[in-house]
Amino acid sequence: MSQSMTLVTNEPFAVRRAAPAGKHVLLGRAMLAFATITFLVVLALQSLDAMGVIALGFESWRPLLYVYLIWAVVFGVSQVMIRGEAGERAAFVLPAVLFTVAMVIFPTIFGLYIAFTDWNLSAVEGRRFNGLDNLRTLLADTYFWNALLNMVYYVLAVLAQYAIAFGLALLLNAEIKARKFFRVAFLLPLMLSPVAVSWMIGKSLMEYRFGPAATLARYLGWDNPAFFSTPWLARLSIMAMDAWVSIPFMMVLLLAGLQALPAEIKEAARVDGATGWQSFKEITFPLMLPVSMTALILRIIFELKLADIVINVTAGGPGGATDTVSSFIFREYRDRSNVGYGTMLAEVYLVIIIVFVALILKWASRWMQRTN
């Protein structure tokens, strides 16, 4: 591992050609070897203890955590000792790499394992390997497919958010007074926690009896303004709340893109007599495509994680009409303690997301390169 992580070039720092090798090569190697052996020994002892082969009385896996931390530090220090300046460069990226690897690798592997087990926390039997049973249940689970279909609607709603955000960005980019006030006001919803928003809007503003939104709807002639009663109404209400929170995000990106547009091009269009709509359609919009794509893709990636608002306002109802995949799995964990099956759902969802995002990235890169 230590040998393969070498620096091939050092073009930016061509000043000092010969990077000095480490001064304490032997000591560094010895330290690294010692730390690695310690780590492996503790790992072996803890595993044996957990399997019941030997009884050492470990209360938890904490010791392994400490040994890993020590090993990580020794690894970094020994890299500097063994490889000198190359090690110093590696030390920049090592903390983040070791942290992410430790935090992601184990959960991923372990998650894959529990996805294939029958494990209900409230059941007595405990964990039991059951092969592809979870996958079969999943294929027949209409609630899951329903939640996945809802995700399609939610992702499509991002396009509407994008249209509104673009409009707002154009407004803020126009020659207006009090621009700072409007910019801050438009940005504020993004700051608020989705949980607080769930109450502020979902449970109070849109409340059936006293909520101002319901009062307004009655005033406008809608007799029965129950925002969460029918499936489509509930879905639209959730979408509206989600849009309220996340439109500012796209707006900020698009506004930055608009401000970065070269002024001469718009000037030339005006001299040529283009109307507002024409100059937008023929000039602004095409030039904004790369920024638009970035904003849309980021928003879609975040939208795929949508859960907090749904969990707190409708809990998926009525009849699963507003369920997102995340909120569905959340309830599978929390209310039914169905760990094995819930994890299988999550893993399948992850695969679907990865394929979907990869396709979008591939499709979008064509657009972004052509305009760059």
Added chain:
Amino acid sequence: MSTAHEAIRPETPARRSFAVPGFMTRSMLIYAALVFWAFVSLFPIYWTVTTSFKTAVNVTQGHLIPFVDFTPDWKGWRSLGLSPDTIFEQSTVRDEFMRRFFNSIVASAGASLLAVVIGSLAAYGLSRFSYKFLWMRNKDISFFFLSQLILPPVVLAMPFLVLYKQLMLLDSLVGLILVYTLMVLPIVIWIMRDQFDTIPLELEQAALVDGCSIWGAFLRIVLPIALPGMVAAFILSVILCWNEYFFAALLTSTDAKTLPVMVASQTGSQGINWWSMAAIASAAILPLVLIGIFLERYIVKGLTAGAVK
């Protein structure tokens, strides 16, 4: 671009004559739209804050404007133990609230700090040096970090629950800080790499010629210049962590519970009074509203990093 110009030219004379009389209405329309959206953005916040000063009658009758429609009352804040007459008395609700508030501050500030430190280091390395690790080069390492963004919390939630149970990190702030760090690290690296890319290499090269080590040049020369970017990354991380609900709801129970979990548990109970709920919600969003008003510049800087070239 050439096609665009051809499409526009033929209509030139006719369009120009409309430009001047249309101007007034156009700017009025713009302001109308701006005011409308400002209302949409601000009304829920206004509603929440005013509701925390209402009594039952004012809620049911839909009164909106304090001092005109209704007389403000400390009822909501009194139930939290935060009204002027109760602030110096004992209050279990307030103690509970302050603990959640404190937990939220520690978790979000701790995670953001850790993420900014290791994320900035990694971003600097990726921006300046060429790495090769197995088959992975800089581009692949960057992608490895950024790809964590796609990972939905549900995928990691259950394994983390089990892992934390084994490590005795369940319901602890340290555990929460580690998860949040993982969550914001890709965003920090994204922002900081963009930041370091804009700093000219000549500065560090001069320092290296003067005998600085790589780390010395980084700490003494580059870091001070990159500070605004780090502040932006830090603030954005704090906001994300402060609002996080999913992991907090699953990984904490009594000791390390954060503010969003408390707010959510209150909304679940149907009997809760609107005024006290509004008071809790107002108190929970107040720090963020203040951050939004006073640090808007940094938030925009953080959000737009790397998106606009």
